[in-house]
Amino acid sequence: xxxxxxxxxxGGLQDHSDMEAERLLRHLLQLACLGAVTSGLLxxxxxxxxxxxxxxxxxxxxxxxxxxxxxxxxxxxxxxxxQKLDTTQHRNVxxxxxxxxxxxxxxxxxxxxxxxxxxxxxxxxxAKILVYSFPEPDLSIAEEDDEEGG
Numbered sequence: 007x008x009x010x011x012x013x014x015x016x017g018g019l020q021d022h023s024d025m026e027a028e029r030l031l032r033h034l035l036q037l038a039c040l041g042a043v044t045s046g047l048l049x050x051x052x053x054x055x056x057x058x059x060x061x062x063x064x065x066x067x068x069x070x071x072x073x074x075x076x077x078x079x080x081x082x083x084x085x086x087x088x089q090k091l092d093t094t095q096h097r098n099v100x101x102x103x104x105x106x107x108x109x110x111x112x113x114x115x116x117x118x119x120x121x122x123x124x125x126x127x128x129x130x131x132x133a134k135i136l137v138y139s140f141p142e143p144d145l146s147i148a149e150e151d152d153e154e155g156g
Contacts, residue, residue, distance in 0.1 A: 048124045049073050053131035055108065055118045061139035064109035069120035069131065074102045081123040086135070087116040113139040
């Protein structure tokens with residue numbers, strides 16, 4: 007960084023050898039480059055979930071993060087209604103893709119969340135899903151009256 011270079015050139019390291027100063031300068035440059043690679047380059051995640059899900063069944067939620075240059079540094083986490091989901095992550099060209107099976111045992115409106123972290127930057131996508139249930143059928147058998155036989 008400019009401040010680090012100033013310290014090196016401005017006498018802030020007068021008591022250190024040139025070799026130590028050079029090593030510190032390389033370290034500062036590496037940090038600056040790493041920051042440039044990870045900072046501000048994280049794209050908004052795209053979350054795909056079904057709009058409706060029958061209670062007790064499952065479906066797949068997919069979270070895509072385009073233009074990822076350092077996928078090994080990327081963390082993708084997904085949840086439904088605050089309950090963390092087990093995700094599998096893979097790469098498709100330059101897009102990082104996470105998939106998770108979503109299910110819920112109780113009917114209601116829920117939010118599926120995909121949080122993506124790269125370095126100190128985090129972006130989140132959310133989608134609503136309605137988990138529904140049909141009432142159990144009420145089956146009753148009534149004997150039929152024999153009106154003709156009388």
